[in-house]
Amino acid sequence: xxxxxxxxxxxxxxxxxxxxxxxxxxxxxxxxxxxxxxxxxxxxxxxxxxxxxxxxxxxxxxxxxxxxxxxxxxxxxxxxxxxxxxxxxxxxxxxxxxxxxxxxxxxxxxxxxxxxxxxxxxxxxxxxxxxxxxxxxxxxxxxxxxxxxxxxxxxxxxxxxx
Amino acid sequence: xxxxxxxxxxxxxxxxxxxxxxxxxxxxxxxxxxxxxxxxxxxxxxxxxxxxxxxxxxxxxxxxxxxxxxxxxxxxxxxxxxxxxxxxxxxxxxxxxxxxxxxxxxxxxxxxxxxxxxxxxxxxxxxxxxxxxxxxxxxxxxxxxxxxxxxxxxxxxxxxxxxxxxxxxxxxxxxxxxxxxxxxxxxxxx
Numbered sequence: 418x419x420x421x422x423x424x425x426x427x428x429x430x431x432x433x434x435x436x437x438x439x440x441x442x443x444x445x446x447x448x449x450x451x452x453x454x455x456x457x458x459x460x461x462x463x464x465x466x467x468x469x470x471x472x473x474x475x476x477x478x479x480x481x482x483x484x485x486x487x488x489x490x491x492x493x494x495x496x497x498x499x500x501x502x503x504x505x506x507x508x509x510x511x512x513x514x515x516x517x518x519x520x521x522x523x524x525x526x527x528x529x530x531x532x533x534x535x536x537x538x539x540x541x542x543x544x545x546x547x548x549x550x551x552x553x554x555x556x557x558x559x560x561x562x563x564x565x566x567x568x569x570x571x572x573x574x575x576x577x578x579x
Numbered sequence: 580x581x582x583x584x585x586x587x588x589x590x591x592x593x594x595x596x597x598x599x600x601x602x603x604x605x606x607x608x609x610x611x612x613x614x615x616x617x618x619x620x621x622x623x624x625x626x627x628x629x630x631x632x633x634x635x636x637x638x639x640x641x642x643x644x645x646x647x648x649x650x651x652x653x654x655x656x657x658x659x660x661x662x663x664x665x666x667x668x669x670x671x672x673x674x675x676x677x678x679x680x681x682x683x684x685x686x687x688x689x690x691x692x693x694x695x696x697x698x699x700x701x702x703x704x705x706x707x708x709x710x711x712x713x714x715x716x717x718x719x720x721x722x723x724x725x726x727x728x729x730x731x732x733x734x735x736x737x738x739x740x741x742x743x744x745x746x747x748x749x750x751x752x753x754x755x756x757x758x759x760x761x762x763x764x765x766x767x768x769x
Contacts, residue, residue, distance in 0.1 A: 427755045430762055431712070431727045434705050439597035443611055444589050447618045448582070454619070 602724045603646040605713040711761035719754035
């Protein structure tokens with residue numbers, strides 16, 4: 418049979434085939450996926466709405482640091498709270514401004530102390546391990562990249578994954 | 580954009596997208612996955628695509644590209660892990676095909692006219708041809724579908740599949756020969 422005839426015969430037969438219909442599950446799947454995507458993107462926009470354990474590492478470290486600083490600050494400032502309360506009752510007195518200035522100075526000194534404590538904790542407990550941590554991360558990244566490249570070459574025969 | 584508008588859009592084009600995907604992939608599950616991905620992409624660009632007269636063409640192009648990507652990427656991985664012999668034979672999921680064939684026969688039965696046997700024969704022939712098409716190996720079925728259903732030229736197919744023009748012509752010719760056998764055996768069985 419000449420190729421042209423074969424092409425015509427097959428073309429006619431194929432064109433007469435009724436198109437397969439989409440399954441009834443397709444539309445609900447698409448709409449559910451869209452809804453899931455909305456929820457996911459909303460969660461991604463507001464990381465603080467997620468559980469703490471799912472926060473990015475930088476956020477977790479920052480939150481711990483802030484919590485420690487707040488705790489130390491509250492502990493240091495607590496003795497002064499009573500005097501501030503008493504002072505607030507006599508704010509209208511003549512020497513109120515001088516007292517407030519003194520308390521502000523005391524608060525500044527306390528804040529400086531908290532900062533010093535935080536810096537010491539950082540230098541003593543965290544900083545010594547940062548170098549090792551970075552080396553570990555780099556080694557793990559290199560191992561993963563090597564393994565991925567080898568797997569791609571063996572399994573996929575070099576098919577690009579883009 | 581409202582969800583109702585997009586739902587109407589999906590209802591309008593889901594058969595077209597699915598038909599393209601199932602014929603290229605010959606697997607109902609994979610075709611449904613690809614169709615879902617196509618509509619998610621359409622959702623992202625619905626303001627541009629939704630009311631456009633080019634929507635059907637855009638959907639077909641995206642579907643075709645995703646199917647070819649799927650074939651080249653995932654099937655090789657699946658074959659490796661399942662230790663399937665790499666003969667290039669198509670992996671046919673007969674469950675969806677059976678449903679489609681049953682549908683063809685049911686439709687023929689529902690439209691019984693003056694010549695009910697002729698209707699049933701035609702349905703049987705279509706079912707056999709559909710089955711033969713889905714059982715072709717990927718490298719024959721895909722160019723045949725692109726040529727006969729998507730109206731691509733040999734050159735366009737060669738570019739899409741990244742193979743030579745000669746290979747496209749050879750594969751299509753061999754695929755047509757296999758389909759012709761299915762047609763001939765149907766006529767011989769009558």
